[in-house]
Amino acid sequence: MTALIRLYRGHERLALGLLSMSLFLIAWQGLADGWWADALQRVSGQSVTLLRIKPIFLASPWRIATTAWQLYFVTGEMWRHLGLSAFEFSVAFVAALVVGMPAGLIAGRNRLLSYAADPLLTALSAMPQVALIPLVVLWMGTDVTARIFIIALLMLVPILINAHAAARTIDPRLLKLARSFGASERQVFRSIVLPSATPYLLAGTRFAIGRGMIGIVVGEIYGSSTGVGVMINQSGAQFQTARVFVGVLTIVVAGMALSELVRRIEKRCHVWRQPSLEQA
Amino acid sequence: MTVKLEARNISLSYGDPASGGNLLALSDINLQVREGEFVSIVGPSGCGKTTFLSVVDGLIRASAGQILVDGHVVTKPGRDRAVVFQDASLLPWRSVRRNVLYGLECAGITGRPAEERAAHFIDMVGLRGFEERYPYQLSGGMQQRVNLARALVMDPELLLMDEPFAALDAQTREMMQEELLQIWRASGKTVLFITHQIDEAIFLSDRVIVFSARPGRVKESVDITLDRPRSLKLKRDPRFHALEDRIWGLIQEDGGPPAR
Numbered sequence: 001m002t003a004l005i006r007l008y009r010g011h012e013r014l015a016l017g018l019l020s021m022s023l024f025l026i027a028w029q030g031l032a033d034g035w036w037a038d039a040l041q042r043v044s045g046q047s048v049t050l051l052r053i054k055p056i057f058l059a060s061p062w063r064i065a066t067t068a069w070q071l072y073f074v075t076g077e078m079w080r081h082l083g084l085s086a087f088e089f090s091v092a093f094v095a096a097l098v099v100g101m102p103a104g105l106i107a108g109r110n111r112l113l114s115y116a117a118d119p120l121l122t123a124l125s126a127m128p129q130v131a132l133i134p135l136v137v138l139w140m141g142t143d144v145t146a147r148i149f150i151i152a153l154l155m156l157v158p159i160l161i162n163a164h165a166a167a168r169t170i171d172p173r174l175l176k177l178a179r180s181f182g183a184s185e186r187q188v189f190r191s192i193v194l195p196s197a198t199p200y201l202l203a204g205t206r207f208a209i210g211r212g213m214i215g216i217v218v219g220e221i222y223g224s225s226t227g228v229g230v231m232i233n234q235s236g237a238q239f240q241t242a243r244v245f246v247g248v249l250t251i252v253v254a255g256m257a258l259s260e261l262v263r264r265i266e267k268r269c270h271v272w273r274q275p276s277l278e279q280a
Numbered sequence: 281m282t283v284k285l286e287a288r289n290i291s292l293s294y295g296d297p298a299s300g301g302n303l304l305a306l307s308d309i310n311l312q313v314r315e316g317e318f319v320s321i322v323g324p325s326g327c328g329k330t331t332f333l334s335v336v337d338g339l340i341r342a343s344a345g346q347i348l349v350d351g352h353v354v355t356k357p358g359r360d361r362a363v364v365f366q367d368a369s370l371l372p373w374r375s376v377r378r379n380v381l382y383g384l385e386c387a388g389i390t391g392r393p394a395e396e397r398a399a400h401f402i403d404m405v406g407l408r409g410f411e412e413r414y415p416y417q418l419s420g421g422m423q424q425r426v427n428l429a430r431a432l433v434m435d436p437e438l439l440l441m442d443e444p445f446a447a448l449d450a451q452t453r454e455m456m457q458e459e460l461l462q463i464w465r466a467s468g469k470t471v472l473f474i475t476h477q478i479d480e481a482i483f484l485s486d487r488v489i490v491f492s493a494r495p496g497r498v499k500e501s502v503d504i505t506l507d508r509p510r511s512l513k514l515k516r517d518p519r520f521h522a523l524e525d526r527i528w529g530l531i532q533e534d535g536g537p538p539a540r
Binding site for chain 2: 173174176177178179180181182183184187191192195271272273274
């Protein structure tokens with residue numbers, strides 16, 4: 001018993017996380033299989049249909065797991081969807097970074113450009129970009145290019161805004177220092193602007209990844225037959241709730257993995273920062 | 281003795297957004313600093329001491345007049361001058377060693393020679409063993425030592441110090457003053473030192489220049505003839521107190537107590 005308590009103490013965070021997750025899954029499985037309805041009926045004598053959810057509305061966790069196994073390792077259908085969506089996401093990600101970071105940094109470094117860009121950026125961040133999808137479909141159709149465009153558009157905004165903010169919040173004392181040492185524009189950029197901006201750029205990137213995941217689903221609402229978003233949309237329309245969850249979980253796992261990757265890069269870039277509560 | 285720094289009729293005015301007119305910050309400043317001399321500028325708050333230092337460094341262009349270093353007119357920052365900044369202004373993402381290397385890097389000096397020079401001055405300011413620490417891991421006093429080493433490593437003709445010890449606690453400040461004098465003696469640099477602390481100016485300097493309140497003007501230059509080398513005991517000497525009283529008087533008759 002004491003060994004068990006010691007094990008728990010050592011991994012308190014993991015243990016409590018697993019506990020809440022398990023309880024959640026059990027509650028869910030019980031809803032789908034009618035455990036709670038049966039139990040209540042036995043106690044109260046009445047039938048409680050509200051607590052018995054049909055699989056066309058909500059698949060049980062077990063069913064989702066077996067469907068995932070089927071799609072990934074029996075028919076292999078999922079790899080096709082994942083492959084295309086990953087390709088779209090990667091191209092859009094690179095495009096958003098290549099356009100957004102330099103544009104944001106340059107606009108933020110130049111006072112006049114910054115004034116000029118401000119209302120545009122504010123409008124862009126206030127606008128729900130998904131509302132533009134019908135326009136994109138009108139211009140570009142529903143093929144892969146259009147999907148990439150939609151994902152890139154969604155990812156661009158946080159990258160652009162963060163890069164712009166990063167360039168505007170550089171400590172003026174450090175810029176003065178660089179000028180006093182006669183640093184060239186290029187040296188100032190490399191030694192002051194870029195390192196100061198890095199935390200903002202990475203935070204923007206992390207945020208952009210989440211938005212890109214939304215982009216995969218909404219960008220694939222229309223047209224063709226391949227893609228994780230397509231699979232989610234079509235399965236939903238056909239009441240195949242287990243397949244919907246397999247698609248959603250695929251995106252969740254991919255998004256978490258990418259965010260974790262950026263978080264690790266952040267950590268490595270931040271050895272010079274005072275350790276925060278997070279690590280304490 | 282040769283003149284290292286000369287300010288000729290320096291005036292500076294700038295547009296004041298509040299009133300729409302021009303604000304005169306510095307008015308007709310003339311002064312000379314001889315080679316190897318330690319000169320401090322004191323004055324009431326807002327008298328333009330720091331602004332004047334920026335003009336000498338070439339970061340701010342004067343509206344009128346000239347700054348000459350070794351007879352050459354200053355138009356922009358140059359290798360012959362180095363600034364020790366008020367807040368250490370260390371690059372937080374660089375270790376002590378790489379902060380000290382920063383100025384050399386900007387000047388295109390890298391590799392072994394740069395590393396050796398940096399190591400020498402890190403040692404001189406007493407930070408050996410702390411080379412790979414980051415600024416957040418250093419005390420305020422240690423950060424100012426890095427700031428000083430970063431300027432010294434440039435081997436400047438003229439060391440410009442902008443209230444470098446203002447943010448330190450009293451004990452650390454006094455310790456740093458004594459150490460600065462040792463380093464100054466060893467390096468033989470010409471120093472222009474800005475401070476709002478009268479005792480600090482007297483303790484360190486060969487000469488204390490008193491600025492008047494805005495616009496900044498040279499009110500008086502007070503020679504400090506106290507023997508060197510000096511130790512902190514000097515601050516309890518009656519001659520020291522007499523000088524303090526005199527400079528206090530000069531500043532007070534000009535509009536209130538010194539800065540802060």
